[in-house]
Amino acid sequence: MSSSHDHADDSEHEGPLVLAVSDRHPRVRTIQVVRPEAQDTTYLAATAKGFGITLKHFAKNLFLPLKKLSGRANAGAPVEERFRNDIETVQYPEEKVTYPERFRGLHRLTLRDDGSTRCVACMCCPTVCPAHCITIIPEESGDTSIEKRPAIFEIDELRCVVCGLCVEACPCDAIRMDTGEHAKPVEDRARAIETRETMLARGVRSIATQGGEGPNWRATAPDTKTDVNR
Amino acid sequence: MTLTIDGQQVTVKKGTNVLEAARTLGVDISAFCYHPGLPVVAQCRQCLVSVEKNPKLQPSCQQTCGEGMVVHTLDAQSTLARKQMLEFTLLNHPIDCPICDKAGECTLQKLYFEHDNADSRVDVKKVEKDKAVDIGPHIVLDQERCILCSRCIRTCDVVAGEHQLEFAHRGDHEVLTTAPGAQLDNPYSLNTVDVCPVGALTAKDFRFTMRAWELEATPSVCNGCATGCNVEIHHKHGRAWRLVPRHNPEVNDYWMCDEGRYTYHDLREQRLAGATVDGLPAGWDRAVSAAGARILAGLKDPSSVGILLSAVCSNEDNFALAKLATGLGITRVLVGAKPPVPARADGRLRVADVNPNLNGVKAISDALALGARVASEPGALDGIKVLVTLGDVLPGIDGARLAEIDVIAISAHERGHVRDAYVSLPAADWAELAGTVTNHRGLVQRMHAAFVAPGQALPGWEAIVRLASATNVKLAWAHPREVFKDMVAVVPAWSALTWARDARPLALRFAGSRG
Numbered sequence: 001m002s003s004s005h006d007h008a009d010d011s012e013h014e015g016p017l018v019l020a021v022s023d024r025h026p027r028v029r030t031i032q033v034v035r036p037e038a039q040d041t042t043y044l045a046a047t048a049k050g051f052g053i054t055l056k057h058f059a060k061n062l063f064l065p066l067k068k069l070s071g072r073a074n075a076g077a078p079v080e081e082r083f084r085n086d087i088e089t090v091q092y093p094e095e096k097v098t099y100p101e102r103f104r105g106l107h108r109l110t111l112r113d114d115g116s117t118r119c120v121a122c123m124c125c126p127t128v129c130p131a132h133c134i135t136i137i138p139e140e141s142g143d144t145s146i147e148k149r150p151a152i153f154e155i156d157e158l159r160c161v162v163c164g165l166c167v168e169a170c171p172c173d174a175i176r177m178d179t180g181e182h183a184k185p186v187e188d189r190a191r192a193i194e195t196r197e198t199m200l201a202r203g204v205r206s207i208a209t210q211g212g213e214g215p216n217w218r219a220t221a222p223d224t225k226t227d228v229n230r
Numbered sequence: 231m232t233l234t235i236d237g238q239q240v241t242v243k244k245g246t247n248v249l250e251a252a253r254t255l256g257v258d259i260s261a262f263c264y265h266p267g268l269p270v271v272a273q274c275r276q277c278l279v280s281v282e283k284n285p286k287l288q289p290s291c292q293q294t295c296g297e298g299m300v301v302h303t304l305d306a307q308s309t310l311a312r313k314q315m316l317e318f319t320l321l322n323h324p325i326d327c328p329i330c331d332k333a334g335e336c337t338l339q340k341l342y343f344e345h346d347n348a349d350s351r352v353d354v355k356k357v358e359k360d361k362a363v364d365i366g367p368h369i370v371l372d373q374e375r376c377i378l379c380s381r382c383i384r385t386c387d388v389v390a391g392e393h394q395l396e397f398a399h400r401g402d403h404e405v406l407t408t409a410p411g412a413q414l415d416n417p418y419s420l421n422t423v424d425v426c427p428v429g430a431l432t433a434k435d436f437r438f439t440m441r442a443w444e445l446e447a448t449p450s451v452c453n454g455c456a457t458g459c460n461v462e463i464h465h466k467h468g469r470a471w472r473l474v475p476r477h478n479p480e481v482n483d484y485w486m487c488d489e490g491r492y493t494y495h496d497l498r499e500q501r502l503a504g505a506t507v508d509g510l511p512a513g514w515d516r517a518v519s520a521a522g523a524r525i526l527a528g529l530k531d532p533s534s535v536g537i538l539l540s541a542v543c544s545n546e547d548n549f550a551l552a553k554l555a556t557g558l559g560i561t562r563v564l565v566g567a568k569p570p571v572p573a574r575a576d577g578r579l580r581v582a583d584v585n586p587n588l589n590g591v592k593a594i595s596d597a598l599a600l601g602a603r604v605a606s607e608p609g610a611l612d613g614i615k616v617l618v619t620l621g622d623v624l625p626g627i628d629g630a631r632l633a634e635i636d637v638i639a640i641s642a643h644e645r646g647h648v649r650d651a652y653v654s655l656p657a658a659d660w661a662e663l664a665g666t667v668t669n670h671r672g673l674v675q676r677m678h679a680a681f682v683a684p685g686q687a688l689p690g691w692e693a694i695v696r697l698a699s700a701t702n703v704k705l706a707w708a709h710p711r712e713v714f715k716d717m718v719a720v721v722p723a724w725s726a727l728t729w730a731r732d733a734r735p736l737a738l739r740f741a742g743s744r745g
Contacts, residue, residue: 127441127443138438139438140438144361147329148329171328172328
């Protein structure tokens with residue numbers, strides 16, 4: 001009996017109040033049940049309080065200026081953060097958020113000084129592409145120092161997983177994903193295929209030296225002993 | 231003769247060089263100028279090794295094995311020598327791997343990663359030589375990439391018997407060239423592209439189409455002529471991109487002719503991709519039942535029905551058709567073969583007979599006592615009203631005579647008599663089927679399927695099995711192995727042959743360098 005009495009004592013701290021314990025079955029007990037008062041069961045006070053919170057947010061979001069988000073038109077207005085509303089929604093496409101500098105966007109092909117593509121159709125990017133979304137058909141360029149160029153260069157943006165390995169693999173700085181644009185929605189799968197022409201239209205002249213710096217590359221290269229980043 | 235290489239004992243035949251002995255142990259000593267099929271010149275010095283009791287490093291390609299010789303390939307002295315030789319070879323090499331067609335199967339590239347892997351120490355401009363030199367009808371030469379190993383020169387000498395290439399000038403201005411006004415145009419010239427350890431010689435046919443690492447290789451046999459050179463079909467995206475020779479000392483050694491290399495183009499020419507009846511597209515079922523009905527109707531007069539075996543199709547396809555003929559009681563058996571080209575025969579690899587399997591058809595015809603006649607013989611087609619043909623070769627028949635015959639054609643290509651066939655059944659071509667062909671010496675060689683046949687095409691023997699069920703002949707083969715088994719049981723000369731396991735395509739990116 002003593003052990004079951006101890007047990008009942010322990011449970012008094014957390015559980016309901018135990019009034020009596022059965023002799024034959026110590027786990028069979030009589031407890032005191034506390035029922036809520038009528039004014040509590042109607043939840044009127046809590047409901048009113050909840051409505052109050054909702055109204056506060058409604059008023060705040062209706063009358064205070066928009067929350068500060070990078071790329072928002074009024075983001076720079078001189079209003080303290082706590083006097084701004086809570087709305088995160090961006091009214092795309094009227095309003096756009098600027099992507100981070102290293103955002104991987106739509107592909108583009110860089111250009112030589114004469115405006116032709118820097119790509120030499122070496123096939124490194126379709127080889128490394130995990131999604132097999134790059135199709136290149138090479139042709140002879142006619143220039144013996146370049147020899148090869150892509151006759152067809154297509155990227156299926158629907159299949160692209162935006163991993164950026166094509167940019168890493170390119171030995172010529174010919175393909176980049178630094179446009180800051182993401183693939184646009186299309187109504188037709190064929191329109192999601194970027195061609196050589198569309199990617200060249202987005203292209204810029206690369207400042208990388210075509211064919212490398214040449215035999216005197218050490219003259220311009222950073223000092224490997226002092227430059228900790230190398 | 232027993233010697234020790236890197237602590238491992240190896241026993242080789244007398245006269246074997248150290249490099250080959252090392253390769254039997256799996257020790258791959260690097261080399262540019264050495265090729266097992268060519269005379270040894272030891273001029274690249276890339277295979278230098280230390281031999282105990284010998285004060286100087288020895289080129290392992292030239293050093294014949296001696297009894298009790300102790301060779302070291304991994305000691306500091308020879309490792310340094312090979313590394314320095316490689317740096318020397320790379321001095322004026324343009325390192326234009328991204329646009330070089332050899333990248334991925336280049337010995338220089340492979341050795342650079344294995345041995346050197348260091349930056350260039352040269353601060354002067356590289357020597358500039360001619361690029362994209364049109365050196366012959368099939369080949370483009372890049373003199374800057376050439377490392378002057380002379381393999382191509384020796385290949386022309388040994389394989390073609392024509393000394394068409396030579397070095398000109400000296401020192402770092404030395405270049406590979408032809409004689410003024412002459413071209414690299416011997417019938418075996420493309421072997422120089424295979425042996426070239428760098429991208430100096432590239433084939434116009436293959437240049438800029440595929441990178442080597444994208445390709446898959448399937449072993450097969452060239453069907454250009456009766457020699458049956460062993461080849462690898464290099465393929466991707468369901469089509470062949472080039473053929474390269476596969477080593478077989480009994481047939482073609484390391485080589486094949488230029489003409490044979492171009493035969494893969496025909497795999498995409500005028501292909502029959504669907505069955506037709508009376509010139510209109512039909513499914514297999516309707517075409518086979520129409521063909522069966524026509525054969526059975528024709529057999530009311532057995533002398534008016536014939537079959538045409540094909541010297542360009544496999545042994546299995548021909549045997550299947552021959553068994554169909556014996557099952558149906560057809561006695562008019564013809565052979566369709568391309569006429570010989572005597573100008574081709576040169577005592578090397580090229581022979582006059584341009585049919586890959588004329589010997590096989592003869593052996594099958596003799597074994598089954600079919601008494602096959604060559605279709606171009608005068609009177610061979612007289613009285614025939616229904617002809618079941620294999621292949622698209624039926625020379626010497628005029629259109630008016632053909633119009634009188636109801637042809638049931640089993641063919642990979644829609645050309646020649648197949649165009650006018652009553653029923654045409656699409657068949658797989660040589661690169662798409664598992665089977666055997668018999669070369670001019672009677673050697674039966676195995677072809678493996680590299681990719682699937684276009685459209686509805688089936689292997690020839692399978693089309694014949696369907697035809698047999700439509701004509702109530704019992705032919706129950708489900709695999710070319712079963713056709714082969716029945717065939718070798720009948721043909722006495724082939725009784726010892728067994729069916730080799732089907733080869734799967736091997737991705738070349740795992741196969742190491744070629745050349």
